[in-house]
Amino acid sequence: MRRLLLLALAVLTFFVAVPLVSANAAAGFTVSGTRILDANGNAFVMRGVNHAHTWYPTRTTQALADIKALGANTVRVVLAGGQRWTANSAADVTNVITQCRANRLICVLEVHDTTGYGEESAAATLDQAVTYWINVKSALAGQERYVILNIGNEPYGNTGATAWTTATTNAITRLRAAGFEHSIMVDAPNWGQDWQFVMRDNAAAVFAADPQRNTIFSIHMYGVFDTAAEITDYLGRFRTAGLPIVVGEFGHNHSDGNPDEDTILATAQSLGIGYLGWSWSGNGGGVEYLDLVTNFDANQLTSWGQRLFNGANGIKATSREASVFGGATPTTPPVTTPPATTPPPTTPPPTTPPPSSGVCTAVVSVNSWGGGFVATVRVTAGSAALTGWNVSAVLPSGTAVTNTWSAQATGSTGTVRFTNVSYNGTLAAGASTEFGFQGTGASPTTTPTCAAA
Structure with missing residues (x-):
């Protein structure tokens, strides 16, 4: 019994003398x-x-x-x-x-x-x-x-x-x-x-x-x-x-x-x-x-x-x-949960539509030059929340979409359908998000249509 007590005391002394190193400790970042x-x-x-x-x-x-x-x-x-x-x-x-x-x-x-x-x-x-x-x-x-x-x-x-x-x-x-x-x-x-x-x-x-x-x-x-x-x-x-x-x-x-x-x-x-x-x-x-x-x-x-x-x-x-x-660990976590929708600019663009009583609306603004354009589309939920959306845009003859961001495009000419990506599909009632696309040819002139996905 005495030998067991001495062994237990030795083990306890080891753990007291040797500090535990955090699993997260590292040489640097x-x-x-x-x-x-x-x-x-x-x-x-x-x-x-x-x-x-x-x-x-x-x-x-x-x-x-x-x-x-x-x-x-x-x-x-x-x-x-x-x-x-x-x-x-x-x-x-x-x-x-x-x-x-x-x-x-x-x-x-x-x-x-x-x-x-x-x-x-x-x-x-x-x-x-x-x-x-x-x-x-x-x-x-x-x-x-x-x-x-x-x-x-x-x-x-x-x-x-x-x-x-x-x-x-x-x-x-x-x-x-x-x-x-x-x-x-x-x-x-x-x-x-x-x-x-x-x-x-x-x-x-x-x-x-x-x-x-x-x-x-x-x-x-x-x-x-x-x-x-x-x-x-x-x-x-x-x-x-x-x-x-x-x-x-x-x-x-x-x-x-x-x-x-x-x-x-x-x-x-x-x-x-x-x-x-x-x-x-x-x-x-x-x-x-x-x-x-x-x-x-x-x-x-x-x-x-x-x-x-x-x-x-x-x-x-x-x-x-x-x-x-050596200061205190920040009480406010520096990494925050992303919002359900894409944060809008501090000053909303002038094309922002009022909340719609329908499912959703889409308003497009275009920056064009000879032979090409960039279009920004603002999608706004109506009186009810959305868990996904798609927008259809009718492009002029000879116009083609060459690049898309914050949406997935189906097709590149004629009627092109844009669907939300993972981080901007959920919209609260009246909330908005934006996506964009770049194209060659004449810029779109018709108002796109918006529907729930």
């Missing part, structure tokens, strides 16, 4: 379905901005402090790999990470030299970006709790963008073989906007090629994403596929069109998706309107800065600090 988890196993949703450190290194110390003071939990830092701009040294990268940590900001580091490869003659390849990361590995090792590695900014233009899948897969494989255990972020091609859907349609294969299954996808939303339907469809497809995505850059205006920033912010918040606005200050070349503050002065927020930091679904209202900095 990890991916769980659509969620990004920090090293403590808590969900983390990026709310922050981009800062052009490589061009304005003397501004970084104050910029990071100001960005944190305005409520951000993340900063995406522009670095250079040496192909287009002077490479940031390992010592400089260490300094950036140290300052991010001092300000309790998660640091997303990116190599900017890859921007527009295939169209920009001086752009670097993703393979060259990986070589840079390996060269500065000493600054990154052991920082997995605080750093996410964004391999290369907008790594393809519009030429040769289909090569993105292989190049990105090879880059991830090479980083893992070199011993990197960080969460890896990959930008879309088409100057980050993926209008050819190369990243969207190949994301699952790229994710599966990462032996650690720890890859995050990043879409940049500028003029391509100028309607609510395009935004909700793109982000919704990643949600449906169970893959993690963030809006790594976006603005309130751009030379290629007017992005719908209200819907970007609302949809990101409803789906628990991170976003990083472009950019703190120092823009030039005609896009100075993308500065969030004037001349790096946090007391001079621009209209874009006011919107991003202080507006609806903005940083101040939705940001939660990463738990790895």
